[in-house]
Amino acid sequence: MSTAGGPASAAGTADRAGTAGRTNTADGAGTASGAGTASAAGAADPADGAGTAGRTNTADGAGTASGAGTASAAGVADPVDGADGADGAAPGRARPTRPAPLASFAYTAADEEKRRGVRRMKATATGLLLLVALVFTLATWAENFGVQGWPGYVAAAAEAGMVGALADWFAVTALFRHPLGIPIPHTAIIPNKKDQLGASLGSFVGENFLSEDVVRTRLRGLSLGGRLGAWLAEPAHADRVTAELSTALRGALAVLRDSDVQAVVGEAITRRAETAEIAPGIGKTLDKIVADGAHHRTVDLICARAHNWLITHGDSVIDAIQGGAPGWTPRFVDRKVGERVYKELIRFVTEMRDAPNHPARAAIDRFLADFASDLQADTDTRARVERMKSDMLSRPEVQDIIASAWSSVRAMIISAAEDERSELRLRARASLMSLGARLATDGRLQSKLEGWIENTAVYVVTTYREEITSLISDTVASWDAEHTSRKIEAHIGRDLQFIRINGTVVGALAGLLIYTVAHALGG
Numbered sequence: 001m002s003t004a005g006g007p008a009s010a011a012g013t014a015d016r017a018g019t020a021g022r023t024n025t026a027d028g029a030g031t032a033s034g035a036g037t038a039s040a041a042g043a044a045d046p047a048d049g050a051g052t053a054g055r056t057n058t059a060d061g062a063g064t065a066s067g068a069g070t071a072s073a074a075g076v077a078d079p080v081d082g083a084d085g086a087d088g089a090a091p092g093r094a095r096p097t098r099p100a101p102l103a104s105f106a107y108t109a110a111d112e113e114k115r116r117g118v119r120r121m122k123a124t125a126t127g128l129l130l131l132v133a134l135v136f137t138l139a140t141w142a143e144n145f146g147v148q149g150w151p152g153y154v155a156a157a158a159e160a161g162m163v164g165a166l167a168d169w170f171a172v173t174a175l176f177r178h179p180l181g182i183p184i185p186h187t188a189i190i191p192n193k194k195d196q197l198g199a200s201l202g203s204f205v206g207e208n209f210l211s212e213d214v215v216r217t218r219l220r221g222l223s224l225g226g227r228l229g230a231w232l233a234e235p236a237h238a239d240r241v242t243a244e245l246s247t248a249l250r251g252a253l254a255v256l257r258d259s260d261v262q263a264v265v266g267e268a269i270t271r272r273a274e275t276a277e278i279a280p281g282i283g284k285t286l287d288k289i290v291a292d293g294a295h296h297r298t299v300d301l302i303c304a305r306a307h308n309w310l311i312t313h314g315d316s317v318i319d320a321i322q323g324g325a326p327g328w329t330p331r332f333v334d335r336k337v338g339e340r341v342y343k344e345l346i347r348f349v350t351e352m353r354d355a356p357n358h359p360a361r362a363a364i365d366r367f368l369a370d371f372a373s374d375l376q377a378d379t380d381t382r383a384r385v386e387r388m389k390s391d392m393l394s395r396p397e398v399q400d401i402i403a404s405a406w407s408s409v410r411a412m413i414i415s416a417a418e419d420e421r422s423e424l425r426l427r428a429r430a431s432l433m434s435l436g437a438r439l440a441t442d443g444r445l446q447s448k449l450e451g452w453i454e455n456t457a458v459y460v461v462t463t464y465r466e467e468i469t470s471l472i473s474d475t476v477a478s479w480d481a482e483h484t485s486r487k488i489e490a491h492i493g494r495d496l497q498f499i500r501i502n503g504t505v506v507g508a509l510a511g512l513l514i515y516t517v518a519h520a521l522g523g
Contacts, residue, residue: 114490121497125165128504132161153515160511161504168503172496176485190488191481198476202469210461210468219454225446229439238432242425246417253410261410262403269402270393278389279382283375290368296356299364303353310346317342 136158143151173179174187190197208214231237289295310317321338322331352358374381392398416424438445461468476484489496 111487111490114494115486118490118493118497121494125169125497125500125504128501129162129165129169132158132165132504132508136162152519153512156515157508157512160514161508164503164505164507164510165500167507168500172493172499175496176489176493190485194479194481194484195473195477198473201476202472205472206465206469210465212458212462215457215461216454219457220450223446223450224453225439225449228449229436229441229446232432232436233440234436235433238429238436241432242429245428246425249417250414253414258407258410262406265406266399266403269405270399273389273393277382277386279375279385282385283372283377286368286375287372290365290372295364295368296361299361300353303349307346307349307353310342310349314342317345 136155139151139155139158143155170179174184175189177191178184178188232241318335318338321341322334325334325337348360352360355361371381375385376382413424416422419425439449
């Protein structure tokens with residue numbers, strides 16, 4: 001007998017072509033070595049089970065494989081615990097390479113604690129089996145020594161209890177491994193059928209949970225419109241939603257690069273301004289201003305300012321008029337002409353300022369009306385306005401103003417989002433509460449919102465059904481078969497052991513009933 005962890009020898013000859021013999025250790029673990037595919041079978045310790053060949057020995061009887069190949073083995077176990085580590089592969093066959101188990105599905109210390117509870121329940125179920133076997137032995141011994149009456153009944157009940165216990169042990173063990181390490185068909189179901197179970201689970205979810213009828217019925221029964229409306233109508237909830245939206249808005253603005261946004265905004269504004277003809281719009285606006293008389297205040301202001309300026313700068317006006325006189329005229333004549341012209345200007349501006357029906361005002365009205373008409377209908381005027389617009393947009397100063405507009409808007413939005421009393425947040429809060437109040441009472445609005453939600457959900461589940469179900473099947477496929485089997489057994493194995501206990505008890509009762517009926521009918 002070789003020591004644990006030693007090379008394969010004695011029971012089999014390991015050769016470098018890829019075949020390793022069986023090596024028995026103190027606890028039933030075998031160590032396979034070789035350059036190719038190694039397989040080994042270890043004898044199970046009756047107290048715990050058979051270990052998997054090719055793993056480091058543990059309390060369960062597990063061993064570790066060395067060599068270039070993939071080791072797989074079928075251990076031999078008794079009914080006390082079962083084969084620990086059989087993965088469904090026949091002796092000598094290499095197990096296919098599996099993807100690494102997901103971190104979230106790794107075998108953890110908590111799982112090991114649950115597994116200890118499973119072992120305790122296994123010991124209980126096995127102890128009950130041994131007790132029934134002992135009762136059967138004693139009853140049979142008493143019957144053989146001539147005791148009449150009760151030994152037959154007890155022996156029949158105990159015998160049936162043993163049969164039930166063994167049958168249920170086989171059924172429970174077959175879920176996770178090959179009973180006694182023997183590759184019986186349709187055993188080791190979870191390790192061998194893990195991928196098929198994942199695919200079936202995905203298909204089941206897709207057909208029964210991700211169908212249009214199921215989604216619509218479920219969402220319609222939730223009455224989301226009314227519930228959302230009542231929730232939003234609460235001031236505290238509206239404040240919470242407003243705060244979350246403000247945080248999201250600030251986060252989105254922080255992620256965006258100013259240079260990129262400025263370039264996009266500048267290009268958008270410039271392109272929009274270049275493609276849109278502004279002359280007709282200006283003409284219509286000016287025409288409406290003239291028709292409403294809205295420009296009269298502007299004319300009043302200009303006249304008042306002109307009058308004040310003339311009063312203040314009278315000498316400058318007279319000097320300017322004298323400077324334009326011919327050189328051959330006498331200076332005093334130029335002075336008199338300048339003073340006369342200045343007085344006439346003062347009189348004209350004063351009359352225009354004080355007389356609403358002054359002819360000059362009417363002339364201004366006609367000029368503005370004609371100009372508004374030309375802006376809308378005259379081709380030359382419109383073309384000149386477009387050229388002026390293009391020249392203005394191409395100036396660097398205008399482009400800088402357009403580009404800097406984003407910085408100003410961004411700073412304004414961030415400041416408003418951070419301030420709980422800002423107009424932006426107050427209006428957003430008020431709008432949410434108003435929407436909530438309407439949703440809580442307006443049936444049409446509720447139906448409309450719920451219809452949108454239903455259509456969106458149905459579109460998502462029907463369009464991406466395969467992607468959703470493949471998440472289930474692919475996730476299950478990525479789990480390691482051994483980890484999966486051990487983890488599932490750790491979680492549900494304790495309850496499964498009650499099947500063995502129930503099988504023992506029910507089998508004993510059934511055997512007692514059958515024996516009693518048969519004995520009664522047989523006289």
